[in-house]
Amino acid sequence: MLDIKVLRENPDAARSGAIKKHMPDRAEAVDRALAFDAELRALIPRLDAMRSEQKAGGKVLGKLNPEERVVFLAKQKQLKAELSVLEGEEKLLKEKLAEQLGLVPNIPDPEVPDGKDDSQNTEVRRVGEVRVFDFPVRAHYDIGEAQGWIDFARAADMAGSRNYMLFGDLVLLQDAILRFAVDLLVERGFVPIDPPLLVRDAAMFGTGFFPGGEEQTYRCEKDGLNLIGTSEVPVTSLHAGEILAEKDLPKKYVARSACFRREAGTYGKDTRGLYRVHQFHKVEQVIVDINDKERSLEHHESIVQNAEDLLQACDLPYRVVNVCGGDLGVPQAMKYDIETWMPSRESFSETHSASRFYDYQARRLNLRYRPEKGKPLFCHTLNNTVAASPRILIPLLENHQNADGTVNVPERLRPFLGGREVLGKPVF
RNA sequence: GGAGAGGUGGCAGAGUGGCCGAAUGCACCGCCUUGCUAAGGCGACGUACCUUCACGGGUACCGGGGGUUCGAAUCCCCCCCUCUCCGCCA
Numbered sequence A: 001m002l003d004i005k006v007l008r009e010n011p012d013a014a015r016s017g018a019i020k021k022h023m024p025d026r027a028e029a030v031d032r033a034l035a036f037d038a039e040l041r042a043l044i045p046r047l048d049a050m051r052s053e054q055k056a057g058g059k060v061l062g063k064l065n066p067e068e069r070v071v072f073l074a075k076q077k078q079l080k081a082e083l084s085v086l087e088g089e090e091k092l093l094k095e096k097l098a099e100q101l102g103l104v105p106n107i108p109d110p111e112v113p114d115g116k117d118d119s120q121n122t123e124v125r126r127v128g129e130v131r132v133f134d135f136p137v138r139a140h141y142d143i144g145e146a147q148g149w150i151d152f153a154r155a156a157d158m159a160g161s162r163n164y165m166l167f168g169d170l171v172l173l174q175d176a177i178l179r180f181a182v183d184l185l186v187e188r189g190f191v192p193i194d195p196p197l198l199v200r201d202a203a204m205f206g207t208g209f210f211p212g213g214e215e216q217t218y219r220c221e222k223d224g225l226n227l228i229g230t231s232e233v234p235v236t237s238l239h240a241g242e243i244l245a246e247k248d249l250p251k252k253y254v255a256r257s258a259c260f261r262r263e264a265g266t267y268g269k270d271t272r273g274l275y276r277v278h279q280f281h282k283v284e285q286v287i288v289d290i291n292d293k294e295r296s297l298e299h300h301e302s303i304v305q306n307a308e309d310l311l312q313a314c315d316l317p318y319r320v321v322n323v324c325g326g327d328l329g330v331p332q333a334m335k336y337d338i339e340t341w342m343p344s345r346e347s348f349s350e351t352h353s354a355s356r357f358y359d360y361q362a363r364r365l366n367l368r369y370r371p372e373k374g375k376p377l378f379c380h381t382l383n384n385t386v387a388a389s390p391r392i393l394i395p396l397l398e399n400h401q402n403a404d405g406t407v408n409v410p411e412r413l414r415p416f417l418g419g420r421e422v423l424g425k426p427v428f
Numbered sequence B: 001g002g003a004g005a006g007g008u009g010g011c012a013g014a015g016u017g018g019c020c021g022a023a024u025g026c027a028c029c030g031c032c033u034u035g036c037u038a039a040g041g042c043g044a045c046g047u048a049c050c051u052u053c054a055c056g057g058g059u060a061c062c063g064g065g066g067g068u069u070c071g072a073a074u075c076c077c078c079c080c081c082u083c084u085c086c087g088c089c090a
Helices: A004-009 A011-020 A024-063 A066-103 A140-146 A152-159 A168-187 A201-206 A232-236 A293-313 A360-365 A393-399 A411-417
Strands: A122-127 A191-193 A225-227 A243-245 A251-260 A279-289 A318-322 A334-342 A347-358 A368-370 A380-389
Touching (some): A004 A011, A004 A024, A011 A024, A024 A066, A122 A293, A168 A191, A168 A251, A168 A279, A168 A293, A168 A380, A168 A393, A201 A225, A201 A360, A232 A279, A293 A318, A293 A334, A293 A347, A334 A393, A360 A380
Parallel strands (some): A191 A251, A243 A368
Antiparallel strands (some): A251 A279, A318 A334, A334 A347
16 A cells, blocks of 8 residues: 555545556545544544543542542543543444445556556567468467367356366476476575465455455455465565565565466457466565665566566567556556467467556555664565566467477476477477 | 364563563673683563654553453463364375
């Protein structure tokens, strides 16, 4: 969430930020939050004074004679009754303020382009050559089904639409790319994590997915737990409520986990193939560091670079885009997407998403550190995909396919596949 | 799932109704003393909010929430977490 002080001093920045994100209802939360804040600030000094009187009164009690006691106790009871009314108001106001403040989105940075959806994201750079095929190019699902690597029909039968089953070499290729992703980040000093997949609401709220993301989240109501849509949730929440030592920062983590998304409201969109599915695996990088904008910007570039290095190592052409306001989530201040070339879609399509939040998530998570001098400050957090599968299998299969339906393995992935250079048999 | 024990400041640990935002030890920081693998003395040392130009003052917080009471770290209820034993189990 934003600092209430930012809202007091510059409410317009918060309002226009929400507008830039095409969230007009949340822009209104700014004024509702400020109204509750004003009421609360009027109330608190009164409450403090009354509590002070009550406390002082209690200490006098022992010195009084019986008659004085009776009078005094009556007075104290009166005070208590008044206090409990005001304390009720205080509690209610605090809840209402927290609710509205939780709705106010992070303010997008100035370089975030205006726009309502991903069609208005702006290209930052394009890397790699898009391959020109001298044979009819096939989609990953055609290759996969012909090779016996993918079964959509039976998966849908047992688990519903947007499900899939992988078999054989494709399972091994998936493991190869995910393991390569983990190794790459571990080499760069990231600590590998295997996090919980089911988390409490506090973690969903703290990372900014709740409120708002409930419809996209599978929930185990019986236990009050939520299946994570990304390991960003448990990993960024790791140090929630803590005050870290500055010398221990930055914290750099790389998590591999299964991820689950309901994909509500996407009916009819990306229905074919492995692009949009309910369940996938993702290697995610998360950084927690000091409250310093320059450092956040440096980290942001570096985590994008990590992902680009993976794509380059896999000989995949891609582009980096600056995500526009309307395509930005609630908690992000700025986001780069990496889109990898997918021949079947004849487009660069999103495979990575690199976000910076400044202290927005840290405030919600109460995640702080103690600087060398002075009071604890909220940390900055960032995250980015390293590899998400099966989506990343789409460009791997399609860009590296041969005319006979076999698929070449990028050199850097071969060590993870026992040195094999080609997967599959001739099927076309 | 059943039975029991416990959650207090960075850590350890005392505190069972007012004298407690909280002893003591360790750690950390500042000053001083003495010097051989470091010791001793003194001081400071939680977080948030309100208030003050400032010094300072006030309020809240002892896992979370609610209750009893003039007054709760302390008593009662619910929840969460940790540990031990039993059961079950990949």
